Amino acid sequence: MEDSSDRKPEDQVTRRDFLSIGGTGAAALGAGLLLGGSARNAHAAPPAPPGNAAGWPKEFRPHSAHPVYPPREAPRTGEKVHEFDIELGISVHEIVPGVKVHAFTYNGTYPGPEIRVPEGDWVLVNFKNRTSELHTIHWHGIILACEMDGVPNGTQWGVGPGQTFKYLFRAQPVGTHFYHCHNMTTLHVQAGMFGALIVEPKDDPIRRAFPYEREYTLLLSEIDTTMVERQMEEMMKSMGAMEKMHERPETMKEMNGRMMGWFADKAAFRAAVASGYVPPYVTSMRGHSRFPNFNFFMINGKSYPMTDELHIRSGENIRVRLIGAGAMPHYMHLHGHDFWHVAQDGHPLPAPIRLNTVPVFPGTTTDIVIQGTNPGMWHFHDHSDLSSTNNGIFPGGMMTMLMYEDSAAHGVKIPGIVQVNS
């Protein structure tokens, strides 16, 4: 926290700071996409270990989690930059017929578009905020410069209404990752601000072991529709006012840190409380709980029976990328098969694990390979009965099917019913 060492405890961060630091970030990018600093030293390797330890496999290399590319470098001539425009707006999203919510959507979809780039190439995302709230994008699992990490009031300022922030980073490490808003996350992720981010390796060891042509990305998440709808409605009511404030810098300057709950450091925060400031978490102790009470459980924004099926043929391998984008663990069970759990957080496991049910935890990604060995129709669902419901009604929620396209050729007849009661 080098730059706050000379602040007095009673200092509070003003909106002016917010604007100027935000501007610096954008300027740096404009001035040659340079992220500053002595990049080469930044990822200096720790001293080499004196040899293998703990009985760990001979192949284990402690330094193999180091970034392949220095995270603070800027693109050089000839390096490929993939540019994406992502615009955040408000859309109406249908989870299942009869259940719609107002959502924050990246380019209009819930979840946002899948971003897929080759390892080592650059990604430039022009993130435009068309809502009245502050937002960011955090690139979950990516090793990048911390100015690009997307933590509001941490490594950048929240992107305000009408503003654009340019995220620039190299695609590393390889594997299954995701992105999501890091502001008011409890609400914003429920409201739809997440999407998949796949970094494709030049030579994929998983594909070598399990040759495959088709793959699926399944973002698992939850929503409390009552909480989201109520908070989105409140926000939309005040949108005009918020936007007017953002349009008049002189008003914004008056918004100081105390009003926003921002302080220079812990001492400043403690001093404010001592002099009468009441933090919002104290106020709410007198009111109702704001904890979400999830009632819909989704795969890619949809609940059963509206989830998309996985398709396979006998003799085929498919890869399924499971992403824990929400706040709860889920336990994905496949009927009639064992599958291989091959990677976690993007990285191949030390050895694949044979399972029929794999837990997917919040913030983790889990890759599995399903082998087409048993033609038919097979349920693939969260085995927690809490999450295989729609608003408490079974069946529903985080459930889909593995469908064999060659079932008929193997004499398998499938009723093919869609069911919303039991």
Next chain:
Amino acid sequence: MEDSSDRKPEDQVTRRDFLSIGGTGAAALGAGLLLGGSARNAHAAPPAPPGNAAGWPKEFRPHSAHPVYPPREAPRTGEKVHEFDIELGISVHEIVPGVKVHAFTYNGTYPGPEIRVPEGDWVLVNFKNRTSELHTIHWHGIILACEMDGVPNGTQWGVGPGQTFKYLFRAQPVGTHFYHCHNMTTLHVQAGMFGALIVEPKDDPIRRAFPYEREYTLLLSEIDTTMVERQMEEMMKSMGAMEKMHERPETMKEMNGRMMGWFADKAAFRAAVASGYVPPYVTSMRGHSRFPNFNFFMINGKSYPMTDELHIRSGENIRVRLIGAGAMPHYMHLHGHDFWHVAQDGHPLPAPIRLNTVPVFPGTTTDIVIQGTNPGMWHFHDHSDLSSTNNGIFPGGMMTMLMYEDSAAHGVKIPGIVQVNS
């Protein structure tokens, strides 16, 4: 979904379909236990991988998760068939003294009987439903023909009052599995419809590494006694009416898909909603939540202090099969010992893991080996304090003891108190 391709979107599944398809399944079994189809092709192996990858151990064979026996074959002359009669009825089950619920019981016990069969032999289960509700049995972890998988309205029709369904499958893969109802699972599993299913290998690598004579199976689950009791009472009140309907096919014919919430496909469902059908999950948004609020946490249907102890002697190995039969994760902690986590979902792990606390997730099975190295009495319990209570009172719930039978010989005196308050 080959057999529904010619249906019009507005089609709805009628009760007639239900009866006729149900009948076909039984007929096929009668006609020589043949499951149909070109079985040999069904489990064709994917192309062999071009070599080891990802630094994975040399011994890793991607195809080792393939079924050993073709899942769609029928028994041949000379192959052994183990026949079981399982009758579903309603019993009163006591969780702890003073707390009883009406339960759905397989052959009168909560949980149902453990089924244990040698690998590769056949299992024939005559499942008779003596209740007024629809039920099935799903064979969790078993690789079988999808007609035998037990998903209502998916791979079979729910087994109605008085009906018998014959489940036939080969016992594979080896290891710890379980069975449970797959209809209205949120309620039916709480109400007792689950049991262990162990497939014994010809040559058990775990037993070779850890010679053992005694083993224990612990089914972990939860119950909201208020929810179960209320719903079971409602059901029992309407039992006469339901049974009368099932006895009069002409009435049943009038029950169509809309009433039951069944539709031919997503388009049919969406069309119904467009024309005024209100799915049950929408209705309940106006009422109270039906989510269970678990208040008892059980090992084999009992809560502490009524759980059964595990017994061991110094120098002995015991194997404990932990089955996540409920909807919540549990974290089983053993005092005074480390144990080995040896298998997951029936399969030996790539390497055993030394632990004192092992998570057991919904839908998973976890085998551990405890070595008798420390005589005395040792608690073995879920380390989440939420689950070591009875209706909120500590101690209780998912807790038992590891008792050394030779404690006295080692000078260990144990008070042996049973406690229901603290």
Next chain:
Amino acid sequence: MEDSSDRKPEDQVTRRDFLSIGGTGAAALGAGLLLGGSARNAHAAPPAPPGNAAGWPKEFRPHSAHPVYPPREAPRTGEKVHEFDIELGISVHEIVPGVKVHAFTYNGTYPGPEIRVPEGDWVLVNFKNRTSELHTIHWHGIILACEMDGVPNGTQWGVGPGQTFKYLFRAQPVGTHFYHCHNMTTLHVQAGMFGALIVEPKDDPIRRAFPYEREYTLLLSEIDTTMVERQMEEMMKSMGAMEKMHERPETMKEMNGRMMGWFADKAAFRAAVASGYVPPYVTSMRGHSRFPNFNFFMINGKSYPMTDELHIRSGENIRVRLIGAGAMPHYMHLHGHDFWHVAQDGHPLPAPIRLNTVPVFPGTTTDIVIQGTNPGMWHFHDHSDLSSTNNGIFPGGMMTMLMYEDSAAHGVKIPGIVQVNS
């Protein structure tokens, strides 16, 4: 349960038993710190396995989870004994400014002091209870004599007001462990009765593979401040009365097992219920639920923004010991890095696993190594949005930062804001 075999089912444990058995334990320690019994036989190894199995690594040794030192031995001349005084009192603990609770504190801190001892040395803890409730200390993960295990009414009697209990055990096995009260755990752990216990190996394989100088211990837990404050207040109101009772043995003798909910065995408990005793869990079925509804999520007793940061420099390794001391799982995510998950429950994993998010389950310990490869400021937090809040307000809870001390040298400027709203 040797000493209860001659009890009649209707027997109930009287307070006299409690006092006399408690006294015996202390006397034994006084009389030469002898734990009794034929210690050498107690940890007899099971028969050697006939060879490696299950394709498990050649290095796998089934007996390597056996205790290195016989758990029932007493210290011998020349062996080192580390003596600690731990006094339990009541303190006011501040979670974040504006939120204070009455807490049970070991030596005045929430959590208690970290105990760190070399492998194989002895630990002697003089545990003095200065509150009006019964308490114990359970040494979670330690392989010791069961009289020292700290389970009230199981392996010892609860330590009463003003009493001192001497815990004596050898420090084994090596690694990250913890200690906590095992009486009324649901309340007492929330109220602060837990602390870290580190057993340092003579030769640390993790340190050999990842040379490090600095390490951090992070105890993760939760609290329902309303529940704790209400129950602590009730307790403090009745403190005078309780202490007076403890001072007058003739009153205590009248307190029998039925009043305390203690019974000789299951049959005695069942008989008491049959003759009219109403267990407390039945009573509460008529009242409100006592389940905690956690509203603060803590690292070492503090919530963001008051959590302590982790410090690192480029090129440095740090070790972080994560301890699941509470009742919920947490999913610790580090921004901008992959780290190595190296140990679980104290033991090196068969192979380290590369992750950016590691689950920490109740009752488990998880060691990770972070390598200083990316200068800046990086969030490290539970990725479940439920636990990154203070009383429902984001940001807060189980969140801290990884701070590079050499950020400035690498050109990284960090705003350094403390934020309690968004």
